[in-house]
Amino acid sequence: MTWTQQVQGPVFRPGDREFDEETSGFQTAYKHRPAYVVAATGADDVRKALTGAGGLPVAVQATGHGRTVPLDGGVLISTRRMTGLRVDPGRRSAWIEAGVRWQQVITAAAEHGLAPLSGSAPEVGVVGYILGGGLGVLARRYGYAADHVSSIDVAAADGSLRHVTADDDPDLFRELRGAGHGLGVVTAMEIGLVPVTRLYGGGLYVDSPHVPELLEVYRDWTADLPDELTSSVALIPYPDMAGVPELLRGRYAAHVRIAFAGPTAQGERLVAPLRAAVPLLRDTLAELPFTQSASIYNDPAWPHSYGGTNAMLRELDPTVLRDIVELAGPGAPVPCIVQLNHMGGALARPPAVPNAVGHRDAAYLVRVLSVLGDPAAASRAHGRLLDALAPWTVGRSRNFLFGQPWADQAGAVVSGTA
């Protein structure tokens, strides 16, 4: 029996009807072109794929949100069928298999009055997100998702399976939580859940002429906030297309995203200065169940091609705000989406068990992303912004390095050494 016959899940080759579907994902800029796709059904399939590969290059894909280096030849292990999930309300944890997306955990945890440390898009894969740290809806209150992992099952390149915890292999356990891409194929994890069922949150939308003023106000406002309040501002050239709210279509606007894990009345008091500072196009702040937390961000749900990079900043100098608007605002050479995340709070504190998430001294994170029409032009525009931010930059956030044109930076994500 050949190794492909020993695998329980299907194995696809180029030309098979399912090959394109199985290799595709959220990122459409470039494709994996493996010689084999192993559609793994469990850890044993992952083991057999790794041993069967016998030295050929191997890549792993859950959803394709973070695909960075496309595979040419070799074996792609597709984990999308590995969707096992068990919630343990007593331990406030969930055991998840490698193909589980956040939406599945959000729904299952809510039945027990719990929430995961998920991010803006529930379709993102849990494992890929946590391997890079995981900056979520409740980030300033609870820290990175990688700070709340108690065990990881991983298959090494030779196919050997290991159950990794803080006690039996502290070094590997540390690296897998925050610098884990490229350190083997994770087959399962036990992740922490938190007792959150409701939030006060949503978005404040501000029209283009008021964006510079809003950014100044946001900087002052974030100087003194409780950890329960996690927020960011996105500057977005909204496309004129279906799916975008009518009011925002074709418009350049800022979208302030608020998630407050506390009483609504307190949340309202905290956001009052922001609400009053500039005219608002739209205000969706309200109490909402955690299960609707994705509505705070409204990330695009359709697959597309994108590239992007980021800078974690020790402070938000006024020059930075001016540079963001000048270099990546409405007049940028290619349309750029800029996101400014307020860091600090629990993100700045070391976790109970040390991990590899870096740059905890960052007070803000600036992310820049472009839909890729002209990748080289986007790369140049993003590079100019990074250069301008360099004096304040303490490092890069691994989860927000997207795309082939940034392979020099993103390559570090693969080797786990950024």
Ligand SMILES: Cc1cc2nc3c(=O)[nH]c(=O)nc-3n(C[C@H](O)[C@H](O)[C@H](O)COP(=O)(O)OP(=O)(O)OC[C@H]3O[C@@H](n4cnc5c(N)ncnc54)[C@H](O)[C@@H]3O)c2cc1C
């Ligand atoms: C729309 C969108 C919203 C996002 N929001 C957030 C956010 O709020 N917070 C945040 O921190 N990040 C966010 N991200 C970034 C995201 O967490 C990373 O891109 C992450 O790597 C995606 O993982 P995935 O499994 O979904 O994607 P995939 O492309 O399937 O995987 C990404 C990489 O992870 C590795 N990987 C995946 N599964 C395994 C495995 N089982 N074993 C070993 N390696 C594996 C592989 O190297 C793979 O190349 C977002 C990305 C997008 C596109």
